[in-house]
Amino acid sequence: MSPIPRHLLPDNATVDPTGALAVGGCDVAALAAEYGTPLFVYDEAHLRARCREAVAAFGYERVIYATKAFLCRAMARLAFEEGLLLDVASGGELHVALAAGVPPAACTLHGNNKSVTELREAIEAGVRHIVVDSFDELDRLDALAAAGAGPPPSVLLRITPGVHAHTHEFIATGQDDSKFGFNLGNGDALRAVDRARRSSSVRLVGLHCHIGSNVFEASSFAKAAEVMAGFAVPLDLPELVLGGGLGVPYVEGEEAPTITQWGNVLRDACLALGVRSNVSVEPGRAIVADAAMTIYTVGTVKPIPGVRTYLAVDGGMSDNPRPVLYGSGYESFLPRAVDADRDLTARLVGKHCESGDVLAFEARVPSDIAVGDLLAMPVTGAYGHSMGSNYNKIARPPVVFVAGGAARQVVRRETYSDLLATDVG
Numbered sequence: 001m002s003p004i005p006r007h008l009l010p011d012n013a014t015v016d017p018t019g020a021l022a023v024g025g026c027d028v029a030a031l032a033a034e035y036g037t038p039l040f041v042y043d044e045a046h047l048r049a050r051c052r053e054a055v056a057a058f059g060y061e062r063v064i065y066a067t068k069a070f071l072c073r074a075m076a077r078l079a080f081e082e083g084l085l086l087d088v089a090s091g092g093e094l095h096v097a098l099a100a101g102v103p104p105a106a107c108t109l110h111g112n113n114k115s116v117t118e119l120r121e122a123i124e125a126g127v128r129h130i131v132v133d134s135f136d137e138l139d140r141l142d143a144l145a146a147a148g149a150g151p152p153p154s155v156l157l158r159i160t161p162g163v164h165a166h167t168h169e170f171i172a173t174g175q176d177d178s179k180f181g182f183n184l185g186n187g188d189a190l191r192a193v194d195r196a197r198r199s200s201s202v203r204l205v206g207l208h209c210h211i212g213s214n215v216f217e218a219s220s221f222a223k224a225a226e227v228m229a230g231f232a233v234p235l236d237l238p239e240l241v242l243g244g245g246l247g248v249p250y251v252e253g254e255e256a257p258t259i260t261q262w263g264n265v266l267r268d269a270c271l272a273l274g275v276r277s278n279v280s281v282e283p284g285r286a287i288v289a290d291a292a293m294t295i296y297t298v299g300t301v302k303p304i305p306g307v308r309t310y311l312a313v314d315g316g317m318s319d320n321p322r323p324v325l326y327g328s329g330y331e332s333f334l335p336r337a338v339d340a341d342r343d344l345t346a347r348l349v350g351k352h353c354e355s356g357d358v359l360a361f362e363a364r365v366p367s368d369i370a371v372g373d374l375l376a377m378p379v380t381g382a383y384g385h386s387m388g389s390n391y392n393k394i395a396r397p398p399v400v401f402v403a404g405g406a407a408r409q410v411v412r413r414e415t416y417s418d419l420l421a422t423d424v425g
Contacts, residue, residue: 003340004333005252008378010043010291012403021335021376024402028295028335031407032374035398037297038315040385040411044078044403046291050259051082057263058281061085064108066244066284067093069382074401074410075288076100085128087282091118098125108156112180116140120149129154129239131208133181135188138195138202145201152201156208156241157182159189161227163211163220180210184231193235206239206277207232214247214285218257218265221246225266229273237277242266244282248289250379251329259286285382292381294319294397295335298373299351309346311365313375316350317357318394320377320384324356332363335376340366348375352392385411393419 006013012024021028024043032039054063064087065079071093076086080102088094089110097107104125111118112133119140122130132138132155145152158181182189196204211224225242232240247256257265262281270279296313303309322328332348334340342364350357359377369375388396395414400407 002252003342004331004338004378008249008252008290008331010293010378011046011049012043015338019337019339021338023293024407025405026402026407028376029374031400031402032295032297034407035400035409036413037295037374038313038319038397039295040292040319040380040397040399041295042288042292042381042399042401044291044401047075047078047288047401048082050287050291051079051084053259054263054281054283054287055083057260058267058279061106062278062280064241064280064282065287066282067097068386069284070288070292070384070386071096072385072399072411073100074408076102079287080106085280087284091115091121094118094122094125094127104128110158114140116144120144123150123153127153129156129205130202131156131158131241132192132196132202133158135192135195138192138199142199142201152203154205155196155202156206156239157189157192157196157204158208158210159184159228159231161209161211161224161231163224163227181208184227189231204237206237206241207235208241208243210243210282211245213245215245216247216254216256218262221262222265222269225269225275226273229270229275232277233274239280240270240275240277241280241282244284244286246283246286248285248379248382250289251331259283262286289382290379292384293376293378294380294384296375296377298369298371298375301369301371309344311346311348311363311369311375312351313348313359314351315397316352316359316394317354318350318352318389318391319397320359320380321387321389322383323358323360330360330363330377330379332360332365332375332377334366334369335374337366343367344369352394354391390414390419395419 014022060083064085066087076097077100085106086097104127107127109122109130130153160178160181160183162185182192246262300312317324344367348360348363398413399411
């Protein structure tokens with residue numbers, strides 16, 4: 001079995017003559033010793049490089065970082081510093097972005113079921129625009145306007161274009177059968193445009209669509225652009241957001257378009273289709289996923305003759321639920337021996353009281369793996385920390401950013417006291 005493919009590692013990962021791994025000039029074993037495991041390690045220069053690639057591909061303030069992929073104050077500041085706007089999908093995400101010092105006018109509010117409170121907070125803060133998802137939401141905005149909540153907010157209408165993306169059904173969002181948006185095929189989209197244009201409660205400035213997450217086929221994005229252009233061009237609105245969802249390779253053999261290639265496809269499609277609106281996109285995973293890895297400590301090596309070997313680490317579904325939710329694949333390797341042959345296939349599991357607590361169903365690792373070894377799982381920068389939980393009252397891991405040989409902790413490890421912070425007894 002081959003070593004871990006180097007292209008799955010962060011941009012600034014290096015291997016010393018002994019075979020040991022460093023990221024951003026920081027020895028991974030030393031990071032684990034200082035901060036403990038599990039541990040999320042992000043290559044900060046990698047994050048900034050992806051942000052800059054996106055701005056180069058689409059333009060300044062035409063890239064809206066999808067914070068649901070990974071959000072903390074340091075990440076919000078980094079994205080804004082690099083010229084990105086921020087897409088927040090709840091009042092909580094908006095709160096974190098504002099706490100990071102991101103101006104409200106650089107934030108856009110998403111969500112298929114925004115509460116009155118969330119809408120009021122967004123209006124009072126002065127967000128750039130609200131992406132409206134339903135007629136019920138328009139009712140709520142009417143009620144807020146009648147109550148004097150503030151000036152009419154700028155809004156985009158989220159349109160469901162009827163485009164099927166090649167991805168898992170749980171993260172496909174553009175098909176007709178979707179909880180998101182106004183359906184284009186049944187006429188709801190046009191009815192929503194008519195209502196918003198006639199309303200004094202909102203200022204309609206554009207349209208939005210999103211076809212799914214972790215999409216590997218550039219043609220799916222081109223198809224969405226074609227469908228949306230057919231609807232948007234006659235309306236001649238100033239803004240058109242074509243969403244995010246660009247995939248990244250997680251395992252050996254997977255390939256995905258780069259951000260630059262994605263930009264070329266969408267720019268060419270919009271030019272050919274006569275789109276005059278300002279075109280924006282919402283990458284999340286493509287910015288952060290392969291910038292990070294999770295470091296675990298092996299606690300159990302359990303061979304069952306004639307069945308399989310189980311490897312148990314000190315994290316699991318509480319820091320990476322994607323394998324359980326979507327059957328997502330991940331690679332793994334030993335930071336002490338990056339280029340070692342991974343000649344043992346085992347089931348990599350976590351420490352939770354759940355048989356389904358699986359991180360990799362067929363993990364490939366060196367056969368000399370032992371209790372106490374550090375084990376690294378790359379491409380965990382998206383939807384690991386953000387989807388984490390406290391199942392079994394496990395404290396969530398810390399996050400460190402590394403760059404230029406220095407590490408800084410941006411999210412500390414939770415403590416047992418944190419687990420009682422909201423428990424009023």
